[in-house]
Amino acid sequence: MQEMTDFDVVVVGAGIGGIYAVHRFRDQGLSVLGLEAAPEVGGVWFHNRYPGARVDVESYDYCYYFSPEIYCEWTWTEKYAAQPEILAYLNFVADKLDIRKHFRFETALAGAQWVPDEARYHLRTSVGDTATCRFLVMATGNLSAARDPHFPGLADFSGEWVQASHWPDRHIELAGRRVGVIGTGSSGVQTISAIADQVGHLTVFQRSPNFSVPAHNGPIDTTLWAQIKQDVKGERAKLLASAGARHMELDPVPAASITPQEQQERLERAWSIGGHGFNRVFTDQSTNQAANDIVSEFVRNKIRSIVHDPGVAELLCPEDHPIGSRRLCVDTDYFATYNRDNVSLVDVRSAPIERITETGIRTADGKEHELDLIIFALGFHAFTGALDAAGIRNESGAAPSDAWAEAPCALLGLMTAGFPNLFILTGPGSPSVLASLTVHNEQNIDWVADCIAYLDATGYSTIVPSEEAQAAWARNVSDAAAPLLRYHVSNYMVHVSRDGGRHFIPYAGGFGTYVEHCDRVARNGYEGFLLK
Structure with a gap:
């Protein structure tokens, strides 16, 4: 076991969000550590190597906009980029920003315990290392925890089986096979x-x-x-x-x-x-x-x-x-x-x-x-799968999703009540999968970075949503979704609670309207959040 020391920010994930987050926090002068379970950057685009894998957002929008230099330097070859090109792009950006040195690869977050007396998260990783941090930023995405196959008899199958969401990084023979x-x-x-x-x-x-x-x-x-x-x-x-x-x-x-x-x-x-x-x-x-x-x-x-x-x-x-x-x-x-x-x-x-x-x-x-x-090709445990796998616990020993029996929802989709200094990028209650996730991640990360700067400048050490503000935002999310036909259809964006109630998870009021909400909260001294 190795002590990795104390950091201002630990970012979990080296995909689209994690790459920009590490860059943004580092450039703000914060000490930052990135954790990534895969051996290199890419996030879901490292794992989604299945034949035909490509993005369904136009390439000129499925890329970073924060840097005109980076935007103009990369050349896309297709309207909808394929997985190898997206992965090459993310590697290009990682090299351009020189952020690899801040990541521990093949290292997943295995547990994070909030210690209120220290205003720190105590972290342990899948390889046994430990660290502490003031702020924990989950850049693990909404659709990254794959649904594993649970079919009776799978162990008896004499052939080969693979998952689209975790396609092996090796040749899979297709020719002539059933x-x-x-x-x-x-x-x-x-x-x-x-x-x-x-x-x-x-x-x-x-x-x-x-x-x-x-x-x-x-x-x-x-x-x-x-x-x-x-x-x-x-x-x-x-x-x-x-x-x-x-x-x-x-x-x-x-x-x-x-x-x-x-x-x-x-x-x-x-x-x-x-x-x-x-x-x-x-x-x-x-x-x-x-x-x-x-x-x-x-x-x-x-x-x-x-x-x-x-x-x-x-x-x-x-x-x-x-x-x-x-x-x-x-x-x-x-x-x-x-x-x-x-x-x-x-x-x-x-x-x-x-x-x-x-x-x-x-x-x-x-x-x-x-x-x-x-x-x-079974899809993902949407919104909460990767978060649950990280083993995050608050002072009372609860996980973030423990309070989401009614529906997953975080204030602005960024923070959840009871978990100080934990930020969930493009989380439940944000537009998330209803918007292009590159610009959405940039916006969320900029908000988090500005929030940390505000806390440091004003002498506060912790921030957490109030129960009342989170409940009000949940009503806002519900109201925005109420007119949608999608609200009444079984799909991964609708959570059905134990009493049969239906709750729409993303904010459906439009990305621009969501950005306005975020900006107003920040302008008003992070209204709805408790700062200590």
Whole structure:
């Protein structure tokens, strides 16, 4: 066991948030230590190496804006960057900022105990080292703790199995093999499209079909990119005031304000552009069922026109949720993949997976699907998974999520009552996954850095939300989500409490409005927080 000494700030995670956080705190003159379980920087983009992995936010927005020099120096090759390019970019930034020396790699946070008499967290790591810090900053992300497969019989399987979210850093043979994919969320959709032409046979096990729209990936929009480069700081200010911290090409109108023909023309144009802009064809499609039905049926008709087999097409058509009420997938020829002779779709809603056998997967209809390789694309323990794994405890021995039985919520999504000096970047109660997480992380980190500077300048040593302010913010988060169709649909953004109450986790009032809330709280001497 090694004593790593006392730090002003310890940052957990070396992904998009952690890289900038270490840089920002160091440049503020604070002593800082970064902890990262992986052997290098990258965060989820270190682990998400599965075939076809790429971002679904345009590359010119999925990058740092705090430095015009860094923004202009890097050259993106695609509209939606693939995992190797994103990882190369994050390594480039880490080298540019010279932040690696502040990180301990292959070192996870295994426990953090708040000691009030010292106003410090006492930390222990996965390798047995210890340290103390005044401020603990969790830059572990919302979607980083993978859901592990818990299927009966998995240990009996004689073939190979991997997880999309923790794809091994080694060659996985696909050619000629019988491959099964379990899961048709974003990572499943990307994997399926990427490997279908490489494998001998691909069997997709689908429980719930998801809406997906084309990426139309290709070269980056050089006109818009050049415009951003001319005034990176100005464009950053625009993003901080925008709804989702990203540039959008569409100018939505209410569905009922135009004719059915004009509605279809708008939808066709949005389909030809592709991407998440499809969530904003009409201003009211996320809140008005009739407007959403128009968009949903348009996509279902696209699926029917693409997939040759009518029965398979209907299985791929989502009927159990409005479009946009779950994460919209962005794909490259996903639905056309099911026209291939070597691709089969298994509906596990009607015939659930019974168990994994020595030779493959057996479903409840008695069929044995023989496989050489199983790929699990099961998603993540959203919002709280990585936080729970860190073993953080307050003076009373409670974990942050212990008080979140009703719903995960932190004041401004940044701090939770009862846990002094613990900051959770893009946490529950922030826009989080509803905004581009690069600019969102920058904004949160700048707020935290300014907060620490304020505390140091005014002689305070601790900051923690008041119960009343946190409860008021939770009501604000709930009110912002109340009109959304998504609020009434089962998805990872909705927490269902033990009494059946539904609670939306992210702040859905718009990123720009959220930034205004954060700025006002800071201007008013961190109103709603208790400073000691």
